[in-house]
Amino acid sequence: MRLCSIASGSSGNCIYVGSDNAHLLVDVGISGKRVEQGLNSLDLTGKDIDGILITHEHSDHIKGLGVIARKHHIPVYATGGTVDALSRMNLGKMPEGIFHEIREDEPFEIKDLTVNPFTIPHDAAQPVGYRVECGEQSVGIATDLGKYNEYIVENLQDLDALLLEANHDIRMLQVGKYPYYLKQRILGDRGHLSNENAGRLLCRLLHDNMKAIFLGHLSRENNYEELAYETVCSEVTLGDNPYKSRDFKIQVAKRDCISEVITV
Ligand SMILES: [Zn+2]
């Protein structure tokens, strides 16, 4: 399997997950042009994409969806609540039958990939994260979650690679210029995961065979790459687990450029 972040951040998200036979995008919150550029650097084009998995309807996850799905007639997978919410948004005219409704905790197959959607606590209609498996290998994508719980920890066990939200530094957010209601929203249980909480969640997920971790969906206003990285690393190193952060390949998925391609 391969995992690659084409773009990740509060301004736009698009992640590639695939095997030798099947190619998926998780969210399309950037322009069609940037998606194509990202795919080209993976030696793929939009024509090769077998499905688009949508986590939820916020614009940083769906901005480019209409263009790319229409152009290449790519099936779009999303929960019923997300499909309803999308139908009320301005995506342009979508072809009949392009949306495939999925349910949390009901795995489905796309060629040789098994996709398992799991519920995440976030202020959207019916948001999900995804675990994607191919044979023995698995990768997880968990962004836009206000908190984590045992159910999420369970869904992210024994992964080979993970893209995890490290959205904000709590102090930067608290003293920053965002209005009060927005600060409360981000800090709330259905908001976004702080760097500290990302580190604590990661401590629950690490195991000897975890090959790579991307920290993603960083806030432009309330975080920066070094801070997210250092905070998560120190949670891992100081946390109640047998590991040090340097035992793992941890890196920040960037807002504006394609990440390294992780092969597991
Ligand atoms: Zn969101």
Ligand SMILES: [Zn+2]
């Ligand atoms: Zn988002």
